[in-house]
Amino acid sequence: MNAYLNKTFIIFDRELRGYFRTPLASIFLLVFLALSSGMTFFLGRFFERDQADLTAFFAWHPWLFLILMPAIGMRLWAEERRSGTIELLMTLPVTNSQLVVGKFFASWLFTLIALLLSTPIWITVNYLGNPDNNVIFISYLTSWLMAGAFLALTSCLSTLTKNQVIAFIISSISGFILIMAGFSLVLSTVRSWAPIWITETIGSMSFLSHFSRVQMGVFDLSTLIFFVSMIILCLWINIQLVQIKKAD
Amino acid sequence: MSIKLIEAKNLKKSFGNFIAVDDIDLSVERGEVIGFLGPNGAGKSTTMKMLTGFLEPDEGKIFIDGIDLKSKPLEAKQAIGYLPEGAPSYSDMEVSDFLSFVGKMRGLDNNELLETRLSNMAEQINLKEVWHKPIETLSKGFKRRVGIAQALIHDPDILILDEPTDGLDPNQKYEMRNLIKKISSNKAIVISTHILEEVEAVCSRTVIIANGKLLANETTQNLTKKFNKKNVFSIKVANELSNSQIKDIKSSLNFKKVTVKNLDITDTSILIEDEKENINLNKIMTQLKKHKLDINEATFIKPSLDDIFRKITQQK
Structure with a gap:
């Protein structure tokens, strides 16, 4: 386990520093x-x-992440495949899951940094009124998890192309x-x-309906x-796709 | 007993209907440098990718230092240093950071050991002047050297190098060949290259493949003997010869093929082709003296690996 985490951390570390090596970060x-x-x-x-809450802040996160998470995650595997470094990487003594997990966590931690930098708005709303800080905390946590799901999806799909x-x-x-998927239309x-079960399954897959419930103060x-689960599922598919697409 | 560090048996690999590698056997012992030759698309890179564990063979087995690559890939990969075709690297990283990353991934987790290996690489591969520069700013030659350094960082027993001197200038090529020779005594090295003089310079054995099939697997010396029995002796004389003189010379030099050509008034070329053992220098010289010719130059034209390569790969 220790050896597994050690290699995963080396990948994570390289990837995270990679964001800050260029103006991208x-x-x-x-x-x-x-x-x-x-x-x-x-x-x-x-x-x-005129309300001391961050509903107006979090409500836009799904739409922001829709553009920004693919921007962060698009290079994860597409760039490795384009530059040929995937061959270097996959002939190192490391498993596909260590590579996928290490890379994903680096991008996910990067989004956490972005979210943490937005916390002055949380301080501001506390200065202006008495918000329910538990709801705000859960909203931040859910927002980060949602960002993770977008990133895992992007990471998975970025293996399909160079x-x-x-x-x-x-x-x-x-x-x-x-x-x-959650929209009534x-x-x-x-x-x-x-x-009905297909409709319900599609409805239950909606990022928006899951995220809006938390914003309304419902801790679910x-x-x-x-x-x-979305993160785990996408990463699992990601691991299989890396194996299949590596030599294309 | 010799130790086989690489042993590949009956390797097969297809991509759809295209058979890239067709039943190849290969074994490399410690101390050997194998020159892997073949026309473009012959299956060299595919074979190398299978030996390094990047691609799985459809059929066949690969043992790396006795370890089955399929069942214990991580252990087997640890023994290999690999320079992929084109020497890919993370261009945004500095040379030192990149080598440090590969070193850590290769299990050099002891800081002191890592530092020692890094400074060895800086010294051995001449990377000091670019040590803290981003790889994307380096010349092609330096990028290739960085690729070699990452393959050597953990001092592996097995080195697999896909065109290691591509992009290097003649001095760098010379240095690289010397480096390969220097480290080859305790390693098994496989080099794929298009430069045949490189094979002659550093390889103890030559493996030639074409259309996925292994066509030759011989020591470089044996290959020359086996596939090029005919030798050419070239003589240049400072006389212009008449047609009757040419006829006389041809009949007196009783070899398989004699070509005489007047190049200009003071220069005539005589080419004698025959089996090596039949070419008797004394006999040639005596005959030429009889015709009162002034010999300017006399050389054996050695069969080149280029000719052998062409002959083998165009056989069918």
């Missing part, structure tokens, strides 16, 4: 903070709502489908031809389990 952090604040204050009408732009596009489209369309363990 600072650009991403700036864009995330600018967009999340902009959406909160202008589109979410943070002040006009082109980062294609990886970005297919990840965003897949993410969009997962967000939209989608569900009623599906309900018209599919059995099934939401946390849902995002964690």
Whole structure:
């Protein structure tokens, strides 16, 4: 176990430092903070709502992550395949799962840094009123888990191509489908031809409906389990895809 | 008893309908340097990818230092240093960081040992001047050297190098060949290359494959003997010869093939082709003196590996 974690950590460390070796990290952090604040204050009408909570802040996260997570994760495997370093990597004494997990955790921790940098808004709302900090904490946690699910999906899909732009596009489209799965328009369309269990399964896959429940202050363990399961499932598929696609 | 560090039996690999490697056997002992030759698309890289565990063979077995690569891939891979084709590396990393990363992944988790190996690499592969530079800013030659250094960082018993001198200038090629020779005594090394003089310079054995099949597996000396029995002796004389003189010379030099060509007034070339054992220098010289020719130059044209390579790979 120790040896497993040791190699995973070396991969994680290289990958995480990789974000900061290029301007990518600072650009991403700036864009995330600018967009999340902009959406909160202008589109979410943070002040006009006159409520001491962060609903206006978190409500935009699924849409932000839809674009930003593929931007972080698109290079994870597409770039390894394009540059040929996948051959170097996979002839090292390391398992596919160590590689996939190490890379994923690096990108996931990077999003945690982005989320932590947004905490001044949490301090601000405490200064202005008396928000329910438990709800905010759970919202942050769920937001990070949702980011993880988007990232795991992107990581998985980035093994399918050597082109980062294609990886970005297919990840965003897949993410969009997962967000939209909970919309009543989608569900009623599906309900018209599919059995009820299919409609319910599609509805239960929606990132948006899971995330909105938490924002409303409903602490639902099934939401946390849902995002964690999504991460595990995507990473498992990722491991299989790396094996299949490595030499293409 | 010699120790087989690489042993591959009946390797087969297909991609769809295309058979890339067809029933190849290969074994490499400690102290051997194998030159892996073949035309483009012959199956060299596919074989190397299978030996390093990157690709799984459809059929056949690979043992690395006695360890079955399929059942114990991590242990087997630990014994190998591999330079993939094109020497891929993380271009955004500095040379020192990249080698340190590969070293740690290769199990050099003791800091002192890692540092020693890193400074050995900086010294041995001449990387000192670019040690703290990002790889993307390096010349092709330096990038190739970084690739060699990552393959050697853990001092493996087995080295598999796909075109190690590609992109190096003549001096760097010379240094690289010397390095390979120097480290070869206690390692098994497989080099794939298009440069045949490289095989002659560093390899103890030559393996030639084409269309996925193994066509030759001989010591480089044996290969020359086996596949190129005909030798050419070239003489240049400072005389212009008449047609009758040429006829006389041809008949007096009784060899399989004699070609005489006037190049200009003061230069004539005589080429004698025959089995090596039939070419008798005394006989040639005596005959030429009889014709009162001024000999300017007389050389044996050694059969080149290029000719042998062409002959073997174009056989069918």
